Amino acid sequence: xxxxxxxxxxxxxxxxxxxxxxxxxxxxxxxxxxxxxxxxxxxxxxxxxxxxxxxxxxxxxxxxxxxxxxxxxxxxxxxxxxxxxxxxxxxxxxxxxxxxxxxxxxxxxxxxxxxxxxxxxxxxxxxxxxxxxxxxxxxxxxxxxxxxxxxxxxxxxxxxxxxxxxxxxxxxxxxxxxxxxxxxxxxxxxxxxxxxxxxxxxxxxxxxxxxxxxxxxxxxxxxxxxxxxxxxxxxxxxxxxxxxxxxxxxxxxxxxxxxxxxxxxxxxxxxxxxxxxxxxxxxxxxxxxxxxxxxxxxxxxxxxxxxxxxxxxxxxxxxxxxxxxxxxxxxxxxxxxxxxxxxxxxxxxxxxxxxxxxxxxxxxxxxxxxxxx
Ligand SMILES: [Fe+2]
Numbered sequence: 070x071x072x073x074x075x076x077x078x079x080x081x082x083x084x085x086x087x088x089x090x091x092x093x094x095x096x097x098x099x100x101x102x103x104x105x106x107x108x109x110x111x112x113x114x115x116x117x118x119x120x121x122x123x124x125x126x127x128x129x130x131x132x133x134x135x136x137x138x139x140x141x142x143x144x145x146x147x148x149x150x151x152x153x154x155x156x157x158x159x160x161x162x163x164x165x166x167x168x169x170x171x172x173x174x175x176x177x178x179x180x181x182x183x184x185x186x187x188x189x190x191x192x193x194x195x196x197x198x199x200x201x202x203x204x205x206x207x208x209x210x211x212x213x214x215x216x217x218x219x220x221x222x223x224x225x226x227x228x229x230x231x232x233x234x235x236x237x238x239x240x241x242x243x244x245x246x247x248x249x250x251x252x253x254x255x256x257x258x259x260x261x262x263x264x265x266x267x268x269x270x271x272x273x274x275x276x277x278x279x280x281x282x283x284x285x286x287x288x289x290x291x292x293x294x295x296x297x298x299x300x301x302x303x304x305x306x307x308x309x310x311x312x313x314x315x316x317x318x319x320x321x322x323x324x325x326x327x328x329x330x331x332x333x334x335x336x337x338x339x340x341x342x343x344x345x346x347x348x349x350x351x352x353x354x355x356x357x358x359x360x361x362x363x364x365x366x367x368x369x370x371x372x373x374x375x376x377x378x379x380x381x382x383x384x385x386x387x388x389x390x391x392x393x394x395x396x397x398x399x400x401x402x403x404x405x406x407x408x409x410x411x412x413x414x415x416x417x418x419x420x421x422x423x424x425x426x427x428x429x430x431x432x433x434x435x436x437x438x439x440x441x442x
Pocket of ligand 1: 352353354414429
């Protein structure tokens with residue numbers, strides 16, 4: 070039923086982009102929709118054709134670079150860096166990039182160019198990109214994720230601690246924890262139920278995978294911030310307590326990201342709820358430390374494929390010629406996972422009869438002056 074709607078929408082978009090008035094945005098929408106329904110080759114061809122029609126459109130160039138594979142993707146991101154920021158990374162002899170500076174808006178482009186240069190085993194180029202990333206944008210979670218992969222692919226031992234399992238999360242099982250210290254008395258016995266009720270009633274959700282049968286929903290990345298809900302606010306205090314313990318025990322893992330900042334502040338808090346999670350590529354978060362918690366899990370979790378619906382840590386988001394240490398953790402009720410923001414992670418594909426709900430958070434470093442005020 071829904072697939073019929075998706076087909077109809079694709080047919081309308083395909084007709085529209087043939088018109089002389091068709092905009093670049095229309096081509097991008099068709100490309101994105103084709104990609105979403107698994108027609109990757111057609112999505113790339115659509116954007117390549119659009120590039121010929123709108124050669125100056127940098128947003129379109131970004132979209133095509135994201136969809137392209139291997140060296141084509143790398144070349145397109147390098148072209149984007151040259152056109153948008155005046156950086157010429159194509160030639161090692163070219164010194165142009167030393168005079169130019171990157172600004173914060175370049176971060177995603179440099180990150181994606183870096184990961185693709187590592188996929189193509191272009192280590193000299195990757196080193197060049199890493200140097201400029203650090204010089205102009207500082208040590209961020211994206212920089213550390215790339216550095217982690219670079220050290221592994223190049224065989225360098227510069228960041229040994231990144232190789233010793235620090236990207237795997239710290240597990241806090243709340244059973245047996247003195248919740249009375251952290252939760253209002255009326256919540257201690259039925260905290261998760263109250264959390265589920267307010268997630269259903271007080272939080273704005275939007276459907277993901279539109280056009281598919283999957284009943285899966287997501288909130289805005291800050292969708293659980295500033296919500297008038299005692300259980301959600303209590304949950305955030307609970308998470309902050311786990312993060313404080315994580316920092317005490319594993320400060321070394323996030324020392325580069327902390328950069329002398331003593332306090333962390335919750336910047337993003339969002340939720341996913343659904344019966345079907347597919348095509349979820351590995352990714353990293355921003356900030357210093359992240360958490361994830363499971364207020365609702367399907368009873369048949371692990372019955373069929375024991376890893377379905379689990380969270381996997383350590384696998385980078387591009388294919389690479391080396392093996393990484395992979396950690397798979399099955400969600401459990403009353404389980405909080407805390408991990409460094411640079412840790413690659415993904416949900417393993419799953420399809421259940423009942424929903425799997427997770428809440429995720431990002432804690433960012435707070436500058437000392439702001440922390441003192
Ligand atoms: Fe995530």
